[in-house]
Amino acid sequence: MTRYLWNERAGRYRGSNGRFVSGKEVRASLDRSVEASSKRMKELSIALKESRINISEWQVKMYEELKSAHIASAAAARGGFAQLTQSDLGRIGSIIKDELKFLRRFGLQIENGETLLDGRFLQRAQMYIEASRETYHIFLALEVSSRGYQFEESKLHPADHCTTGISCVGEAAKGRVEIGGTAVIGGRTCRTKCKCSKNYFKTMEKSEVAFAA
């Protein structure tokens, strides 16, 4: 097991070789976990479709996956489990509760036939896990705010960008704004498929080096 430390002042993980871990690397680790979980969700949903499990079993497994996904996502942004505060745990719990309300409704819609077990069902089931990426960004904004960062810029990366509604292109075009001034990553038209990131700043000075998250 590779040992990491969390440097509060820098807001970065540091490896045993002394090197700081970039925000991009942290996000890539989280992406791998979310993708693996999303595959498990898909397999589970196929099992429901093929009547190998029943609706309540499906709901419980979904609940377990999404709870872990949101906790791990928040912790990744905060510097690991040891850095989570009681307030963080309460906030994570609140997010999980909202997701459970959706899951309750989803289950009832499956039971009464309102939701058909087709391709859209599989996609919707996977989106529950994808939503944990949004939790990561919510906690990241909290983390950087606590260290004096007040401004943000939404940054595009090589990917297909959404251009309508609350779009990635539109959010990037806003330039530097107060934290919260651009839509949360995961809350835009492309929703949980968003590949954008945010840079954070303490001032509006153009020369300031960004904290890349």
Place this chain on the structure above:
Amino acid sequence: MAKGKAINWKDSDLDKLSEVTTADLSKAQGWASEDLQNLLAAEAEDDTLPVE
């Protein structure tokens, strides 16, 4: 058509289910990929060390 009945959780059930306990942190650790597990296990660094 899916088999069985859905769980219609009461709001009070949701309060309990959404609580984050120490056991949930362990489960979340198990949920993560190996590289993420390593990050999530990070302890706070001595702040007197130099920042790059």
